Amino acid sequence: MKKIEAVKFEDDKIILINQTKLPLNEEYIVTDDYERIALAIERLEVRGAPAIGVTAAYALALSIKNQNENVEEKFLKAYERLKITRPTAVNLFFGLDAIKNEFEKYKNDSQLYLKLIDAAKRLHEEDIDMCEKIALNGLSIFNRKMRVLTHCNTGALATGGSGTALNVIRHAFFSGFIKHVHVDETRPLLQGSRLTAWELDKLCIPFSINTDSTAAVLMKEKKVDLVITGADRIAVNGDTANKIGTYNLAVLARHHNIPFYIAAPSSTIDGNCPNGDEIKIELRSKDELVKIGECRFTSDAYDAYCPAFDVTPAELITGIITERGVFRKPYKFENV
């Protein structure tokens, strides 16, 4: 099975695919400079919450590579710098804090740098492992060769491993359960037609891209057997926040009697969030609606409504695939 790695660590350097250049150019950032890695996170050259967490962990470990003087001061400076790259990404803080805890434990150890790199590698491996478990659990939802529709990018590019929803699709394909993948372009940032398409092309999985509103026609024409998307946050009752457009798909799937699945790590389930009404939705800049890259096509004087996410009510979700198993309605996550 072919493999794509958004984040690699080799010869004491990090190797990142520059995701802002994909799919038109496949460029790599190879560096051991934490400041360059901080910039990569800020510029979205690396994106996807789990991928950011792993990247930041390596960056913080690298900040003390070859340092002999004022090591603690340099480490804390790097920690503060990396922390402000994406202020709302929980995985970022998780990755940084794991390395910081390791630093406190071993700061007087002559092998400190190696200890930190090992900790970053463990985080990376946990992420890889979690992705594989989600994919294996996801295989149970396939019972024949199916046409699947997905939204946004939930693949190797978004994680330290091989992805969440897109990894389910990848495993299902290589197990003979996928005939075709329909990829929503995913306005406004086009993660579907840029990143998911790039991954599927690399993996030689047959796919086609479509505008988001064409999903309805595909379902009406009976070209979709199953919908799978990722999740950004799942409430205790199963209501799920994900990339804008997910709720639209869930309504369409219900109307056309098509199963609608979510795939995500169980860490996405927020035990403090009883239901979707409690999930605050980030509103994005209208820039995303009026231009693509440097190419502006309409006036930025017009009002725009640009939520980053939407919330799909649990009752529209057929099942939630996690590394701990596939949960089904009525959702009960107490033991997760």
Place this chain on the structure above:
Amino acid sequence: MKKIEAVKFEDDKIILINQTKLPLNEEYIVTDDYERIALAIERLEVRGAPAIGVTAAYALALSIKNQNENVEEKFLKAYERLKITRPTAVNLFFGLDAIKNEFEKYKNDSQLYLKLIDAAKRLHEEDIDMCEKIALNGLSIFNRKMRVLTHCNTGALATGGSGTALNVIRHAFFSGFIKHVHVDETRPLLQGSRLTAWELDKLCIPFSINTDSTAAVLMKEKKVDLVITGADRIAVNGDTANKIGTYNLAVLARHHNIPFYIAAPSSTIDGNCPNGDEIKIELRSKDELVKIGECRFTSDAYDAYCPAFDVTPAELITGIITERGVFRKPYKFENV
């Protein structure tokens, strides 16, 4: 009430707003050269079936302005040239043939040019009249100040008059029935965020643009009281072909219990088409999915599914507003 005119005829010249430049630049094409007008139709500088029909009629009449020799030959050459500008636009042929009939009738009349211009003006006035009747009939669907959602461009820019669905919205606003208009950007060609937004801005009607899949969230958040779109072709049973994304909206409207209306001239009803299954849907080039203008953002090597239109089943349509009245389920168009 403010007025936008996509097509004007003044001082023996045609004046067209260059729609490819909107909304970032408001440029006009002022010409009496039919070849320049043919190019304007080909380049989509003027678009929308009714607007093209009126424009082509003026162009054909202008082809004999100030001509004293070989008039018939020149006229027929212009007729053939204009006919190939948009080979599938029925209104184009209708406009050209109306002027050709007039030419046959008056070809030996010393006032021939004026007769042809008068015929083009009559076509233009009929279009204006049709738009106003649709709008007045449409007022009956409003019973309070409402938030309306629309798709694509169905306004003055698409017709010789003030539009179809967007003209209903315009009249309703100036009659006090509209609080806010939500405008789907309408991928792939963005007629919503470029052209409808430009018209609403000119008319000082409060609006905001949104990605097409955000319509679902707007409905869930109870920010939409009514959906109105145009139509490209209506079958005898009421099934309606319109811009891709319309069917998606109709499914969403049904799920959220929101009325869904179509507004179109009765000439859109195709007496030879019993139902939507008979409507052949044009597939467009994948270019529309992988670039905007000259700005390409993903690979054109990827497969893409890009239908220009979709078909909304009659049972999802609350009513069809025409210049002859508002039709409701079950649709019976025998006398139209």
